[in-house]
Amino acid sequence: MTIGIISAANIAAAILFILSLGGLSGQESAKRAVWYGMAGMGLALVAAIFGAAGGSWLNLILMIGGGALIGYALARRVQMTEMPQLVAAxxxxxxLAAVFISFNTHLEAARVAALDETSRTGLAGYPAILAQKDAVELLIMKAEIFIGVFIGAVTFTGSVIAFGKLAGKVDGKARKLAGGHGLNAAAALLSVALLIIYYQSGGLLPLAVMTALALFIGFHLIMGIGGADMPVVVSMLNSYSGWAAAAIGFTLGNDLLIVTGALVGSSGAILSYIMCKAMNRSFISVILGGFGTKAGPLLEITGEQVAIDSAGVAAALNDAQSIIIVPGYGMAVAQAQQAVSDLTRRLRATGKTVRFAIHPVAGRLPGHMNVLLAEAKVPYDIVLEMDEINEDFASTDVVIVIGSNDIVNPAAQEDANSPIAGMPVLEVWKAKQVFVSKRGQGTGYSGIENPLFFRENTRMFYGDARRSLEELMPKVVSV
Structure with missing residues (x-):
């Protein structure tokens, strides 16, 4: 009876996860989708607790309670600007969980294999499952253990480096050791050889050596990816973590974990591919740590950055009829989304057409800008994707760029040697006037200079985005 209830709970949780993924495809349904995911995870957790073998209730309560408290404390402290690095963490x-579980399974399998048939009889819990496996199943389990450790170790160190780059604790530039991709390839080939040795010997040493190699691969792969590609890296690591979870599911014989891991792994891979396409990046190049990237002398930028004050920006907005706002990570850093929303309402109240242009990789996490604007109550129907609005810049009076660099950089179209060459960008420079809200004259997170800032129709609105907009607001004519 209990097994049937647990199976039903797992099926219900899997359905809720699928509904959650489906709902996240639209802004209107995203909030409901999040609740589906939370309900599914809660149901899965309850099923896992009551389906746990051995009756170690005290350990379960302590571990779950401790984890819940830590998670709650972290969630209370994390700002929206820190969400990308939190996801990476x-x-x-x-x-790391995949590595630990796989190693534990290896040790338990070795312990059971050392017992005679009489001693194996009546073993409770997981070891009994191991005792019942035949030779073929044990070979399959060895592959599960090995793959689980490999994917888990790559995911662990890769995610740690991604966290460091997103948090500014590690240099965002692409860096590789001498030997570059040859080192990654050699480590991968040696891991395959160690799999064969592990099959033959079943010992701990080949598994441990492979773990060290996989940890290096994860570290070196993500170190070799520059800041401009970090949004893709986050979604790619999301995919890796899903496959790691699926590997754990196979090892533990947990069908729900297999299904959930496969959902996360496949959806993360699809999202990574979509984002690579949006950035005109090779999917294989990105997942291999920037393999095949070209470099050369950049085109010389002429002109100078011309500053403007809030009165000048307000005068242009008062005269404009069509306005497009392009948000970027700088808006998130300044927590300016509410000021942007207030300015939007003020402008629309005067009869002006105000819309938002969202690049697929704006910010450092897929959907980052959409979440911030939704949080500030910006209407969904005026928030448009790049493909929907790019042709309208030429007929737009004023564009306000708030903390964006690469996604509005004309070098993507004009400089074949630029690190973002060929990347589809928002063609804001075609508008009559462009105002860029920026803290200073730096090149931003990716370190790429932007010729837009030197254009004749561009003016630099320097300062903290939120304070600048709050200063601008009273000067905009209201009804």
Whole structure:
């Protein structure tokens, strides 16, 4: 009876996860989708607790309670600007869990294999499952253990480096050791050889050596990816963590974990591919740590950055009829989304057409800008994707760029040697006037200079985005 209830709970949780993924495809349904995911995870957790073998209730309560308290404390402290690095950190936990569980399974399998048939009889819990496996199943389990450790270790160190780059604790530039991709390839080939040795010997040493190699691969892969590609890296690591979870599911014989891991792994891979396409990046190049990237002398930028004050921006907005706002990570850093929303309402109240242009990789996490604007109550129907609005810039009076660099950089179209060459960008420079809200004259997170800032129709609105907009607001004519 209990087994049937647990199976039903797992099926219900899997359905809720699928509904959650489906709902996240639209802004209107995203909030409901999040609740589906939370309900599914809660149901899965309850099923896992009551389905646990051995009756170690005290350990379960302590571990779950401790984890819940830590998670709650972290969630209370994390700002929206820190969500990308938080996601990367959570991915690392999944990878580390896969490594630990796989090693534990190896040790338990070795312990059971050392017992005679009489001693194996009546073993409770997981070891009994191991005792019942035949030779073929044990070979399959060895592959599960090996793959689980490999994917988990790559995910762990890769996610740690991604966290460091997103948090500014590690240099965002692409860096590789001498030997570059040859080192990654050699480590991968040696891991395959160690799999064969592990099959033959079943010992701990080949598994441990492979773990060290996989940890290096994860580290070196993500170190070799520059800041401009970090949004893709986050979604790619999301995929890795899903496959790591699926590997854990196979090892533990947990069908729900297999299904959930496959959902996360496949959806993360699809999202990574979509984002690579949006950035005109090779999917294989990105997942291999920037393999095949070209470099050369950049085109010389002429002109100078011309500053403007809030009165000048307000005068242009008062005269404009059509306005497009392009948000970027700088808006998130300044927590200016509410000021942007207030300015939007003020402008629309005067009869002006105000819309938002969202690039697929704006911010450092897929959907980052959409979440911030929704949080500030910006209407969904005026928030448009790049493909929907790019042709309208030429007929737009004023564009306000708030903390964006690469996604509005004309070098993507004009400089074949630019690190973002060929990347589809928002063609804001075609508008009559462009105002860029920026803290200073730096090149931003990716370190790429932007010729837009030197154009004749561009003016630099320097300062903290939120304070600048709050200063601008009273000068905009209201009804």
């Amino acid at each position: 959570l991915h690392s936990f999944v990878g």
